[in-house]
Amino acid sequence: MMLPLKENDRPIVKKLLEAGCCARCVLRFCFLEVQSAYRQPYEDTAKELLAFINDEETNVTKDSAVQDQLTKDPPSKKIKLDTAKTDVQAEGDSALVPTVTEEGGARLVKSDVCVVCLGVLQEFCDEAYATKVCFFPFHYYNLYLFYSFSPLLCYVQFIITTLSYLKISKGDWLHYDQGIQYQSKVWTHLLIQGRPCCFAFLDCSEKSLILWLNSFEGAHAPNFVLLPFLLFFFRKFPCPPTRPASKCVAQDVQCLHVSVFVAGRYNKFSRTLPQTPWVIDGERRMESSVEELIAAPLLSSFRAKGFNFSSSGREDVDVRTLGNGRPFALELLNPHRARFNKAEIRQLQETINQSSDKIRVRDLQIVNAMGHMKEGEEDKTKSYSALIWTQKAIDKDDITFLEETKELKLAQKTPLRVLHRRPLTVRERVIHTMSTRFLDAHHFHLVLRTQAGTYIKEFVHGDFGRTKPNLCDLLKTDTDILELDVESVDVDWPPPVPE
Amino acid sequence: LALTLSSCSFTSNRRTQTRVYIKGKNCEDQCVLQHSNRICVITLAESHPILQNGNTIKSINYQISAGCSRLQNKVSGKSKRGGQFLTELAPLCRITCTEGVEYTIYSCIRGRLLEVNEGILERPELLLEKPSTEGYIAVILPKLEESKTVTNGLLSREEYENILSKRTSSTQQGPKTEPEPC
Numbered sequence: 001m002m003l004p005l006k007e008n009d010r011p012i013v014k015k016l017l018e019a020g021c022c023a024r025c026v027l028r029f030c031f032l033e034v035q036s037a038y039r040q041p042y043e044d045t046a047k048e049l050l051a052f053i054n055d056e057e058t059n060v061t062k063d064s065a066v067q068d069q070l071t072k073d074p075p076s077k078k079i080k081l082d083t084a085k086t087d088v089q090a091e092g093d094s095a096l097v098p099t100v101t102e103e104g105g106a107r108l109v110k111s112d113v114c115v116v117c118l119g120v121l122q123e124f125c126d127e128a129y130a131t132k133v134c135f136f137p138f139h140y141y142n143l144y145l146f147y148s149f150s151p152l153l154c155y156v157q158f159i160i161t162t163l164s165y166l167k168i169s170k171g172d173w174l175h176y177d178q179g180i181q182y183q184s185k186v187w188t189h190l191l192i193q194g195r196p197c198c199f200a201f202l203d204c205s206e207k208s209l210i211l212w213l214n215s216f217e218g219a220h221a222p223n224f225v226l227l228p229f230l231l232f233f234f235r236k237f238p239c240p241p242t243r244p245a246s247k248c249v250a251q252d253v254q255c256l257h258v259s260v261f262v263a264g265r266y267n268k269f270s271r272t273l274p275q276t277p278w279v280i281d282g283e284r285r286m287e288s289s290v291e292e293l294i295a296a297p298l299l300s301s302f303r304a305k306g307f308n309f310s311s312s313g314r315e316d317v318d319v320r321t322l323g324n325g326r327p328f329a330l331e332l333l334n335p336h337r338a339r340f341n342k343a344e345i346r347q348l349q350e351t352i353n354q355s356s357d358k359i360r361v362r363d364l365q366i367v368n369a370m371g372h373m374k375e376g377e378e379d380k381t382k383s384y385s386a387l388i389w390t391q392k393a394i395d396k397d398d399i400t401f402l403e404e405t406k407e408l409k410l411a412q413k414t415p416l417r418v419l420h421r422r423p424l425t426v427r428e429r430v431i432h433t434m435s436t437r438f439l440d441a442h443h444f445h446l447v448l449r450t451q452a453g454t455y456i457k458e459f460v461h462g463d464f465g466r467t468k469p470n471l472c473d474l475l476k477t478d479t480d481i482l483e484l485d486v487e488s489v490d491v492d493w494p495p496p497v498p499e
Numbered sequence: 500l501a502l503t504l505s506s507c508s509f510t511s512n513r514r515t516q517t518r519v520y521i522k523g524k525n526c527e528d529q530c531v532l533q534h535s536n537r538i539c540v541i542t543l544a545e546s547h548p549i550l551q552n553g554n555t556i557k558s559i560n561y562q563i564s565a566g567c568s569r570l571q572n573k574v575s576g577k578s579k580r581g582g583q584f585l586t587e588l589a590p591l592c593r594i595t596c597t598e599g600v601e602y603t604i605y606s607c608i609r610g611r612l613l614e615v616n617e618g619i620l621e622r623p624e625l626l627l628e629k630p631s632t633e634g635y636i637a638v639i640l641p642k643l644e645e646s647k648t649v650t651n652g653l654l655s656r657e658e659y660e661n662i663l664s665k666r667t668s669s670t671q672q673g674p675k676t677e678p679e680p681c
Contacts, residue, residue: 413614420536420640424574424613464540465618465625465633 003037003048005030014053020243022114023049024121042122112243119247260332262298263367263494264349265325266290266311270358271318271483276309278317286317293359295330297351301344303336312491313382313452316484323383323488325362340366346497363497380452381432383487385445388460392477393441402434402446402474413466415458429454446471447487457481519650520544520659521607526666529607530631531653537646539608541591541637543630546663547602550630554596556623561615563590569615569637579640582611591615591637594626608649610641 005013009030016026023045027037037045113119123129268275268290278286291309299307311328315321340348349364408431414422430451437445448456455467460481462470471479521529521544528544543550561569567583569591574582585591585606592615595601606612615637619626626634641649654662 416534416538416540416638417536419538419613419638421577423576424579462633464635465616465629 003027003045003052004032004034005052010053013049017049017053020112020115022112022117022119022122024125025114025116028121038121038125042125113245113247115243118244123247124250257334257336257338260302260304260335260338261329261367261369262302262332262364263327263329264294264361264364265327265489265494266294266321267323267325267360267362268315268319268321268358269360271320273358274317275311275314288356288358290359291330293356294328294352294361297348297355298330298332301340301348302332302338304332304334306333307331308333312380312489312493315486316457319484319486321486321489323486325360326486326489327491327493329367329494342497363494365494365497367494381449381490382452382454383447383449383490384456385447385485385487386456386460386481387439387483388444388446388471389480389482390442390444390475390477391479392475394438394444394475394477395441396438398475399436399438399444402436405431405434405474407432408434408469410454410459410470411468412455412458413463415455415463416466427453431459443482456484517650518656519653520656521605521653522659522662523547523605527602528659529605531607531650532631533650537641537643537649538613539610539639539641539649540635541604541607541639542635543604543626544659545630546666547630548600549594549596549602550627554598554627556626557595557597557599559592559594559620559623559626561592561620563593569612570617572612572615574611574613579611579613582613582640585610585612585639604636606637606639607653608639608641609645610639610649613638613640 012030013026016029021029023042024038026049027045114122272286273288273290274286275290277284277289277292291307295307295309298304308331309328310331311326313326315326345364345366349361352359352361352364410429410431412427412429414424414427431454432449432451434449435447437447439445446460448459450456455463457463458467458470460471460479462472462479516535517533519531519533521531523529526546526548528546530542530544532540532542534540548554549556563569569583572581572583574580586609587605587607589606591604591606591612593601593603616635619634619636628634
């Protein structure tokens with residue numbers, strides 16, 4: 001293919017090749033974002049670059065230094081590949097001279113290690129290498145290899161970029177800006193603690209001090225405190241960097257699959273099961289938990305390393321979740337197997353349900369993301385049923401007025417039982433409807449439909465009067481809650497799965 | 500249903516709470532209810548003079564010094580930044596009864612003040628009618644590392660009742676030349 005390089009790029013390409021950049025790094029510094037340019041074999045890119053710089057009306061002679069970098073012809077040189085070293089020789093004073101051995105035959109060799117990427121974009125992008133990576137115990141359908149550079153390599157790249165741009169296009173502020181911006185995130189973060197500002201650049205060969213502005217966040221005044229550091233820096237890290245003696249060696253390959261999300265709804269039938277593991281001071285206070293019971297069979301079938309559990313609200317240990325259940329989503333981390341058909345998922349759901357009578361799962365499905373579980377949490381409603389105790393003796397007529405009470409507005413201060421981990425604030429919540437069923441002189445059943453986020457227990461006993469109004473006020477007696485069940489969580493997600 | 504319940508509003512909560520007592524000068528006893536999440540509620544003990552003899556409350560003042568009012572206490576965020584840090588003898592408020600006697604209510608424990616009860620400012624009778632619940636004085640959050648020790652040395656219910664019975668028996672023994680210390 002024809003690389004979409006511009007006239008402006010020609011001197012930059014030349015300069016970068018002289019400095020020791022590989023073909024693909026050159027493309028990067030020219031801000032070439034066309035993927036196909038990188039995908040084509042390295043040799044093709046190298047050839048095209050060479051053709052590009054030679055294709056000048058005025059300049060017909062081939063620059064031998066540049067030629068050497070790309071073709072090794074003449075003379076042919078082949079840098080001995082030393083597998084022991086992997087660091088960049090960046091110390092200007094103690095530069096190592098690469099060992100070369102003469103070998104006959106002029107051929108295109110890509111064994112010159114790039115000063116910027118240390119071979120990462122040369123050999124490690126080969127199909128051969130990718131094939132090697134593929135032999136891992138994963139089920140996959142597409143494989144993308146992404147390369148990211150360590151901060152040290154970013155420094156090196158920064159040096160190269162700035163050198164090339166300054167030497168070539170001194171008056172072109174736009175280029176400088178782009179050049180800085182390309183690396184500025186690392187640069188500014190590491191040096192200026194997040195405040196981008198003016199940079200000083202010491203041009204090593206011309207011994208002049210050049211300042212330019214980084215318009216990353218608008219122009220700023222020069223920061224003269226920075227200059228001594230930069231001078232020191234550029235003494236230590238020369239431009240261009242010394243050629244590395246050897247390329248990087250891959251010491252380890254770790255594969256990571258994107259997370260898979262499994263969603264569903266769960267019921268909790270036990271009053272002694274927490275939703276998440278209850279551990280205090282390293283000691284487990286209660287056996288098992290909802291999330292562990294759901295995750296266990298999934299972790300083993302998906303061969304995942306871990307999980308994150310998330311649900312639309314939570315219930316206390318002593319509260320049951322009845323009805324359709326509470327929506328949840330489980331993020332399975334680095335699963336080695338990610339595709340399951342509907343029948344297999346149904347089987348997984350069955351396995352979970354067979355494993356314990358304390359929970360039940362329905363509508364289990366693989367989803368694309370966490371869904372809208374948490375969104376609009378305050379718009380949703382939830383229904384509860386509670387067993388109420390009253391200190392004063394009551395009769396049927398004393399509680400009927402509750403059925404007529406609609407849209408009761410509450411002001412709830414953060415309950416004392418959660419105040420250690422939640423901010424102190426007042427929450428306004430609404431109880432939409434209530435209905436009652438008289439049991440005896442000191443007990444009745446109360447069913448409530450409330451706004452999501454309402455603390456039911458505190459509405460019943462008043463929490464030291466910090467929830468107003470509360471049931472004690474309404475009934476004019478001390479009341480307490482003996483049992484609480486969640487009857488429904490009115491969230492539409494995840495979509496139901498027909499049995 | 501086995502129902503051994505008192506009117507304490509915490510019974511529904513399956514976590515444990517501990518109630519401890521502080522013997523004060525002149526029977527000005529106070530009570531600390533510590534929740535299992537370490538939050539403490541400061542209240543008057545039933546033997547406190549304010550709660551005796553059909554008193555009525557003239558005023559409750561959270562301004563404990565020229566520069567410090569407990570009403571100005573503002574906490575923010577989960578870590579409750581900004582709350583005034585209290586030591587055991589830090590005053591929480593001063594309560595004046597109709598006969599003109601002023602009582603100082605103390606923190607009794609070390610910790611960060613989260614809130615004082617503004618409800619009793621509006622309705623002082625709450626303090627008299629429900630001193631252990633709606634008539635609480637303040638909510639304090641002890642430091643995490645001190646959460647277990649903050650009630651050390653304070654009296655259990657048993658010890659408190661012992662002291663109460665000693666007081667009654669000593670007054671029953673008749674007047675002495677000097678009043679018995681409470």
